[in-house]
Amino acid sequence: MRQGWGKRAQDSVRSGTALLSALACVTLLTCGVLMLILIRELDANAAQAEVAAVTASLDEAISAERKSAYNTGRWDDAVSHLYGRLDEHWAFANLSGKYVVYVVDERGNTLFSRRADGTIDPPIRQAAPAAITKLLQRLTCLQTRPSPDVTTDCGPSRGLS
Numbered sequence: 064m065r066q067g068w069g070k071r072a073q074d075s076v077r078s079g080t081a082l083l084s085a086l087a088c089v090t091l092l093t094c095g096v097l098m099l100i101l102i103r104e105l106d107a108n109a110a111q112a113e114v115a116a117v118t119a120s121l122d123e124a125i126s127a128e129r130k131s132a133y134n135t136g137r138w139d140d141a142v143s144h145l146y147g148r149l150d151e152h153w154a155f156a157n158l159s160g161k162y163v164v165y166v167v168d169e170r171g172n173t174l175f176s177r178r179a180d181g182t183i184d185p186p187i188r189q190a191a192p193a194a195i196t197k198l199l200q201r202l203t204c205l206q207t208r209p210s211p212d213v214t215t216d217c218g219p220s221r222g223l224s
Contacts, residue, residue: 137157140153155177158175159178160179161179163176163178169199170199171188
């Protein structure tokens with residue numbers, strides 16, 4: 064240090080250095096605390112995102128099971144109301160819509176063809192003769208094959224096996 068500065072100047076420099084050192088320590092400590100807070104928030108957000116992903120996955124699986132159970136129940140209902148004696152009230156309530164829907168027997172006779180607005184469509188042999196002929200051929204072919212595993216010229220079954 065320079066000569067002529069007195070004790071007061073030296074004390075002043077020392078206290079300024081001490082003050083700057085204290086300020087640097089407080090700044091570093093504050094940065095460290097802020098980093099810890101940010102890391103904790105990142106961890107919490109990551110955990111929350113993981114919980115949301117697992118919840119969405121479970122919801123999707125539950126929905127698929129619910130839909131499968133509904134479809135199976137609906138199929139069982141359809142079998143009891145359509146095979147044997149046709150329940151026209153059930154068929155109207157469950158099958159009718161704005162599109163043409165046919166319930167036919169194994170000979171291709173139309174058993175039901177009513178839309179939601181009450182329109183009764185013509186018999187399927189009249190409305191789509193080629194389609195019912197092809198359908199009956201495929202059904203006959205699929206019924207006469209020895210086993211579902213045997214490949215035949217019936218074409219793709221698409222639920223008709």
